[in-house]
Amino acid sequence: MTNREIARTLDHIADILQFQEENPFKIKAYRQAANSIYHLDEDIAYLYEKGRLDEIPGVGKSIKSKIEELIEKGSLECYERLLTEVPPGLLDMLAIPGVGHKTIRVLYEQLGVTNRDELLQAAQEKRIRLLPGMGSKTEFSIIKGIEMLEQYSQKNTLGFVLPMGQKMLAFLKDMENVKAASLAGSIRRGRPLVTDLDIVVAADDEAAVRCRLSHYRGIKQITGSEAGHIHGFLQFNIPFEVIILKPGEYCLGLFLSTGSKQHLARLFPVGTPAGLESCRSEPDIYANLGLDFIPPELREDQGELEAAAAGELPVLIERGDLQGDLHCHSGWSDGASQLAELGEAARDMGYSYLAITDHSGSLAISGGLNQERLAAQGREIDQLNQQWEDFMFLKGTEVDIFRDGSLDYDAETLEKLDVVVASIHTCFQLDREKQTQRLIQAIKDDNVDIIGHLTGRLLNRRPPYELDMEEVLATAAKSKIILEINSHPDRLDIDAQLARQARDMGIKIAINSDAHLKNDLRLIHYGIINARRGWLGKEDVINTGSREAVIAYLKNNE
Numbered sequence: 001m002t003n004r005e006i007a008r009t010l011d012h013i014a015d016i017l018q019f020q021e022e023n024p025f026k027i028k029a030y031r032q033a034a035n036s037i038y039h040l041d042e043d044i045a046y047l048y049e050k051g052r053l054d055e056i057p058g059v060g061k062s063i064k065s066k067i068e069e070l071i072e073k074g075s076l077e078c079y080e081r082l083l084t085e086v087p088p089g090l091l092d093m094l095a096i097p098g099v100g101h102k103t104i105r106v107l108y109e110q111l112g113v114t115n116r117d118e119l120l121q122a123a124q125e126k127r128i129r130l131l132p133g134m135g136s137k138t139e140f141s142i143i144k145g146i147e148m149l150e151q152y153s154q155k156n157t158l159g160f161v162l163p164m165g166q167k168m169l170a171f172l173k174d175m176e177n178v179k180a181a182s183l184a185g186s187i188r189r190g191r192p193l194v195t196d197l198d199i200v201v202a203a204d205d206e207a208a209v210r211c212r213l214s215h216y217r218g219i220k221q222i223t224g225s226e227a228g229h230i231h232g233f234l235q236f237n238i239p240f241e242v243i244i245l246k247p248g249e250y251c252l253g254l255f256l257s258t259g260s261k262q263h264l265a266r267l268f269p270v271g272t273p274a275g276l277e278s279c280r281s282e283p284d285i286y287a288n289l290g291l292d293f294i295p296p297e298l299r300e301d302q303g304e305l306e307a308a309a310a311g312e313l314p315v316l317i318e319r320g321d322l323q324g325d326l327h328c329h330s331g332w333s334d335g336a337s338q339l340a341e342l343g344e345a346a347r348d349m350g351y352s353y354l355a356i357t358d359h360s361g362s363l364a365i366s367g368g369l370n371q372e373r374l375a376a377q378g379r380e381i382d383q384l385n386q387q388w389e390d391f392m393f394l395k396g397t398e399v400d401i402f403r404d405g406s407l408d409y410d411a412e413t414l415e416k417l418d419v420v421v422a423s424i425h426t427c428f429q430l431d432r433e434k435q436t437q438r439l440i441q442a443i444k445d446d447n448v449d450i451i452g453h454l455t456g457r458l459l460n461r462r463p464p465y466e467l468d469m470e471e472v473l474a475t476a477a478k479s480k481i482i483l484e485i486n487s488h489p490d491r492l493d494i495d496a497q498l499a500r501q502a503r504d505m506g507i508k509i510a511i512n513s514d515a516h517l518k519n520d521l522r523l524i525h526y527g528i529i530n531a532r533r534g535w536l537g538k539e540d541v542i543n544t545g546s547r548e549a550v551i552a553y554l555k556n557n558e
Helices: 003-019 024-040 044-049 061-071 075-087 088-093 102-110 116-124 136-151 160-175 185-189 206-214 245-260 261-267 282-288 306-310 339-350 371-385 411-415 434-445 469-479 495-502 518-533 547-557
Strands: 178-184 197-203 221-228 229-234 240-243 353-357 392-400 417-424 480-486 509-512
Touching: 003 024, 003 075, 003 102, 024 061, 024 116, 024 353, 044 116, 061 245, 075 480, 088 116, 102 116, 102 392, 160 185, 160 197, 160 206, 160 495, 160 518, 178 245, 178 417, 185 197, 185 245, 197 245, 206 221, 206 480, 221 434, 240 282, 245 282, 245 306, 339 353, 339 371, 339 518, 371 392, 371 495, 434 518, 480 495, 480 518, 495 509, 495 518, 509 518
Parallel strands: 197 240, 353 392, 392 417, 480 509
Antiparallel strands: 178 197, 221 229, 229 240
16 A cells, blocks of 8 residues: 555544544544655655654554554455444545534434535535524535535646656656656646646657556556557546657657647647757747747746746746745644754755744644743743754744634734744635735734735635735735745645735745645745746745844844
8 A cells, every 4th residue: 555545544534533523632643644654755665664664753553553454454444444334425525615524424413414415415405504503604615615626526736646747757767768758737837736647758669668657556547558658547546648759859749748738829829830849958949939948837828928038037936045944833733743853854955944833822623832832842942943053943833813813822922933924724714804804904913924825725625715815915015924835735825826916016925834744844845836836036035035034024024
């Protein structure tokens, strides 16, 4: 079983236990173990063989034995038993935005709803509004949520598909016969949601590439194999296509396979002109067309052609430009790594600072810190900061924004911190005016530095809040507030369009990982991609600055 399959099994166990109102600490243990396994760098089967499963954060004796059973047998007896206790359709219903375990349990017990189709029917027949604590807004949200799932049912997050593509790409590049290979299509352009995985390969011996692919264990099924093309499905039913070209055809083939369709249609309204086959690089192709090179992330027909013709394309941010991360969680709240581990991981990434922004006290489900624990965490940070000359923890919080726009900590507490990230974690269904005013009040608070995951979206799971975004951005610009690109691939919030709009209004952006364990710090890669799609350069991002520059900027904005 793969890391993802084991993580998904543990998550499902946690879901079932939550339906059954089991011990919350037990549920949290399964969640933490699943999260750690999902983000492992190494194959969990390798760790099993080396007797190192207990090195995984959050994996204790009980969960370790279940992982061993999954690896040895490919199944788990206690999981199979739990599946018989809860209708499987209830687990699928959790994907509906705004529908949680308690709501599903009530719908199941009161209306006998066991799957999405039955839930949709109950909503359309207006039976849900008759239940205590629910109403017409709940029915409307359920209908819209199911519609959203159906709309994106064939798409997966970049964070889910890209690692699979990179692994498959490395497998092909390992061939002596393969002269060049690259991911293509929407995954190369870094779109947050992708439908399939495209790879372009340059090789003299197509038969050798086909033979190599036949031995790739990640392929679930090959559904077509024509000259120059192989397509089918990978694990988790991810569609893939491998395009095999002669080395002389590779450059143009990669360019055309990258897209987007709109970008190419604007470039070639009457077909691809002759002569481009001789180009040996994508910059050569654009130069042949009288344009500056356009990076793949910008090829969406959003003004990039006009900018390239005028020599006005931005110099896009690179991963190496970042000097730190301003949103990270530790074992003090709902993280799975201790402060020292996070510090060493950040130093390994070349960072000179890392803000520890654990949850504030009201978010009890995430182990939020009361003022006493926040002070104790601060003392540990002071001790750790004495160990390094090239690195420093910044003291911070991710403070909850309450329904009325007030903050979880008082001003005196927040004033003592280096970084204050303010985020919404509750009351997602407020109407447009109330949600907007709630957020604006937090933006205007002198102690707030950064607004975390501004729109609250979870890709494929929860739509953005209802907000008057023009008013929000105008207030952010006036208040000199920083907006976050949350790099978690389930969020990528703010999105590229909002990032570009904010940049044009002079609003600074922070690209943060929102890490909950040390390996999550590397999720920053997805935030960089999102920032590049938003036309951001180094100068637009606050955490490309030095530690001293960031601290001075935050202090001057108070």
